[in-house]
Amino acid sequence: MKTVKSSFRFKGGVHPDYNKELARDKAIERMPVPSELVISMSQHLGAPAKCIVKAGDYVHRGQLLGEKNGFISVCVRASAGGLVKSVEKRIGPAGGMADAVILDTTVPAPEGDPVPVGPILPPLDWKAADREELLQRVEEAGICGMGGAGFPTSVKLNPPPGKRCEYLILNGAECEPYLTADYRVMLERADRIRLGVEIMRKILGMCAVRIAVEATKPEAIAALEKAFADIDGNVEIVVLPVLYPQGSEKHQIFATVGRVVPEPPALPIDVGCVVENVGTVAAIADAVEKGEPVLERVTTVSGDAVAEPKNVLAPSGTKYSDLVAFCGGEKEPPAKVISGGTMMGFAVSTLDIGTTKTTSGLLLLSKRRVFQYASGACINCGRCLRACPMNLNPALISKAVDANDVKAAEDAHVMDCIECGACSFGCPAYRTITQSCRRAKNSIRARIAAEKAKAAAAKEAK
Ligand code: SF4
Ligand code: SF4
Incomplete structure (x- = not known):
């Protein structure tokens, strides 16, 4: 394993104010399960999951709420035990409407239906398990890309006939301003990322591995160097120059291995690459070794209008209002609330939205941080x-x-x-x-x- 500098710089890109200092040194903090969860059936790219529970049902933590509904789809599980209050259309982080299970987590399990003990899925010995078993585990754990796109991971890890993964690229760039969730995962969970890589190489074949991290994250690079020190095969940490959008899949492929993905419908696998976010890789390790599906994720709550910016480990479906309350509430009324980062995120008009598997950030920005100018005519500046x-x-x-x-x-x-x-x-x-x-x-x-x-x-x- 070695650490190298990227030799390829893509055309274009910008340098926004990153403002990562607000949360970068805040260790991941687990928040208590809120009294109500809003668990969307559309937490991923592709067809929403098919809801299989109804109002009045009691569900245990990890129980299936929605089944995978097509080839490009992912199942959804309960991130806590509770009573299904209703299944209704709710607005999601990107503004679209989808069915959501509203769960009252204060209701105890009914008599005769005790809370199950032990792992949710049977833990697997990844060395003994075959490729199909591991792929099935990724699917039943409901794993999708946690960097934001939400593409079903079991599909990505199963290239079509004739296509082979030569490079597994781990996306640890996290180039979006304010967001530090991936940075904390690399710092605090580097050993899980290493295990995830071993499992993925068993599924994909013994491919080369490139771990892409921006140069401004030396502590994360050091943690990964330690975790991967004795790994077999062709593994490199590629240190990227700081440039937005370095974390974009296509640009990351170019920055790490110098290959160009052709125009759609071409995919990274067409140039021999599979790209996964570092959080997704850690989730694969947990799903296989611990039998733990994706029920929670780290979300950066930041911005100058939140009292205490944090990296919060919250159950899927946690309402934005509960996340903000866990971070000490509003320091001042925000002029804008953004789901995600400031570059690619979505402005939202309510905090009554549940987090999903792809909620990387929630930003509360004061009026000093928000442009107040009206859009004008193009001046052809180029x-x-x-x-x-x-x-x-x-x-x-x-x-x-x-x-x-x-x-x-x-x-x-x-x-x-x-x-x-x-x-x-x-x-x-x-x-x-x-x-x-x-x-x-x-x-x-x-x-x-x-x-x-x-x-x-x-x-x-x-
Ligand atoms: S948003 Fe689209 S058009 Fe604008 S810079 Fe990015 S890729 Fe180009
Ligand atoms: S003024 Fe026109 S050319 Fe200049 S950046 Fe805006 S849209 Fe582009």
């Missing part, structure tokens, strides 16, 4: 073109969206946009370019889905 790491023309796309010309946005390759926010960050006209890209992508996806549905209906009618 700054967004220089910032875009995907070589797009963000100004052109945003003007096309303003003109309701989705076709022009599509012709300008808006579907390649990774929604990193680098274009909006430096725009002197304060144009909401990233939001325009999101709007155009949603319209295009909706049109494609409608076309597919129409084609399927026509086929059935024949």
Whole structure:
């Protein structure tokens, strides 16, 4: 195992204020189970899980609440024992509505249905278990990418025939401002990350491993060097220059192994790479060795309007209001609350939202930290073109969206946009370019889905 500097720098990128000092030295703190949890069936990319419980049911910690509902889907389990008060549509961290199980955790288990003791799933000896058993465990533990995208991990670890993983890349860049959850996981759980890597190499085959960490995290690099010191095979920690969006999957592949993922629908596996967030890798170790599904995660609660920024280990479904209360409440009324980081996160209008497996951060920002300027006309300065790491023309796309010309946005390759926010960050006209890209992508996806549905209906009618 060795530590090397990255030899590849991608085009574009920006340097936002990182503000990580607010929470970076706060050790992970487990919060008590709140009295009510809001557990969404849509905590991942793909089809929401199919809810299998109803109001009045009592569920134990770890019990299945929602079954995987398709190839790209993930199961959902109860993060605490309690009584199902209702199953209802609730707003999620990214603004969409999905079925959620509302759980009252203050109700004790009914007589005759005692709380089970011991692990939730039978622990596996990963050295003795075969590849299929390990893959099945990843699936039944409900693991999805915990860096934010939420892609089902069992799908990623099972490349299609003819595709082989040459490089397993661990994403520890955490380039989003304010967020320090992954940093704390690398610092405090490096041994679990090492075990997760061993298990993943058993599933994927003995591939090379690259662990990507930004240069501003020397303590995390030291912890990983210690944990991986005697690991077999081709393993390197790659120290990345500080540049946003270094944590984007495609840019990380380029920064670590110099390979370029072609345009969609190409995937990282098409260039021999599988990328997983460090928290996901630690979750794989827990699922296999301890039989512990993903029921909780570390979320950074930060910003200048929260009393005590922290890295909180909270059960899935913890309401944002309970997270804030655990961090001492509001220091002052926030002008903006963001689910995630300031670059790619979503502004939310309520704290009545439950955390999910992908909730990496919750930020409370005062009016001093929030731009108050109105969006203006483009002055053709070209700054967004220089910032875009995907070589797009963000100004052109945003003007096309303003003109309701989705076709022009599509012709300008808006579907390649990774929604990193680098274009909006430096725009002197304060144009909401990233939001325009999101709007155009949603319209295009909706049109494609409608076309597919129409084609399927026509086929059935024949
Ligand atoms: S157009 Fe998309 S990929 Fe390019 S900088 Fe803007 S958000 Fe990022
Ligand atoms: S940065 Fe803003 S003003 Fe400059 S070209 Fe891009 S959209 Fe126009």
